[in-house]
Amino acid sequence: MSTFLPKDVEDGLRDAVIANQRRQSRLRVQNGEESYKVLKMWSNGFSVATEDAPHLRGLVDLYDAGRHLSQALIVASEVGDGEMRYEFKRSTLAADKAPVDFAEDPSAPVGLLPRL
Structure with missing residues (x-):
């Protein structure tokens, strides 16, 4: 039996x-x-279909459906098996609120009630 395929x-x-991976993937760059x-x-990179991908380079945003995952x-x-592979030089997770530069007091009030 031969394992050779044309x-x-x-x-x-x-x-x-x-095509199956592209259809099932929710991730986008x-x-x-x-x-x-x-x-x-994967942990230090991602791949995109060769026919879709230009030679990307620089700052990009990664999304899972509509949720912003990270900026990288x-x-x-490298190019291989119909995929263009990219590696992260830097990847920063996206946050839904701005970082604070002070220690928050856990007993601080959450909100103010109006006087009636």
Whole structure:
């Protein structure tokens, strides 16, 4: 039995896997006004389909559906198997409130009630 597959069949299978990953992925990377689906993400990088991705570089934002996950400084690392892989130079988690530069008192009032 031979494990050899013709080049067209290999390409078709790879394209089908990438299309499935693109359809199932909720993650996206945004560079300015442009947005691209993220196929895979790991601790120090992510990958985007080769036909979708330009040669991204610099500051980008990562989103999970509509939720802002992080802002990252990226650089392209390699191309392979229909994916363009990027690595993080720096990744900062997004916060829903601004950081404070003082220690908060745990017994401080949460709000004020009006006088009646």
